Amino acid sequence: MAKKEKEQKPAVLTLDEQEYVIDDMSDDEKMLLNHINDMQGKINTNQFMRDQLEVGKEAFIGKLRDSLNAESEEEEAEAEA
Numbered sequence: 001m002a003k004k005e006k007e008q009k010p011a012v013l014t015l016d017e018q019e020y021v022i023d024d025m026s027d028d029e030k031m032l033l034n035h036i037n038d039m040q041g042k043i044n045t046n047q048f049m050r051d052q053l054e055v056g057k058e059a060f061i062g063k064l065r066d067s068l069n070a071e072s073e074e075e076e077a078e079a080e081a
Helices: 027-080
Strands: 012-015 018-021
Touching: none
Parallel strands: none
Antiparallel strands: 012 018
């Protein structure tokens, strides 16, 4: 038995509750859609990087806090001696 070929459904964009077949769009509309998709990818990447940077910054703040607290404890111990 031969396998039946699956019908490929056209790619569709839903915008403002309207569906648009991408293949039916003009070249300018496709270009605008490509820009939108590219910018969304960059937004996602930058959000991911921002999350990493925030966690890294908090780690450095924690290390600075620990260092400053350790110095304070050493100074108190020396003052008591």
